[in-house]
Amino acid sequence: MDAVKFLEERKRMFKNGNPVPGLGIDINYNSEKVVKIVEEWSAAHPRKTRQDLFLEQWPTALMDPIAEDGLLYACPTLFSSEYRDKNGCCAKPNRPCAECRREFWMQEVE
Structure with a gap:
């Protein structure tokens, strides 16, 4: 998933009221885990x-x-x-x- 698609899908998760993996200012989050969560949600909720x-x-x-x-x-x-x-x-x-x-x-x- 490219960066733009990731951010768009994460925004869609938020609009749908789903828990959204936070990115915030903390740089210690697990990037792979955040991307995986968004990818799985996106696959389960097609546009x-x-x-x-x-x-x-x-x-x-x-x-x-x-x-x-x-x-x-x-x-x-x-x-x-x-x-x-x-x-x-x-x-x-x-x-x-x-x-x-x-x-x-x-x-x-x-």
Whole structure:
């Protein structure tokens, strides 16, 4: 686990109310043990995205046949007013659809 991922996962542990290994100003903590605790917690509590929750309800939803990472084919304009203009059309017509879909469906949820 690289340093950035470690700190992000440790922060996620804290946000979820789990006991977080302290780093503080004491330099005598066991680094390997702290990393191991965070890695184990992270593996046991994978991040969930909007897409994960959607697919739990509709596992046979249409996936983008071109996207290699298994992205839902559903346009965010169907689900979020942030992606629609005042006429109900795409608010960002010059942006590639796959970018908006990835941004929307890969958002982490609680």
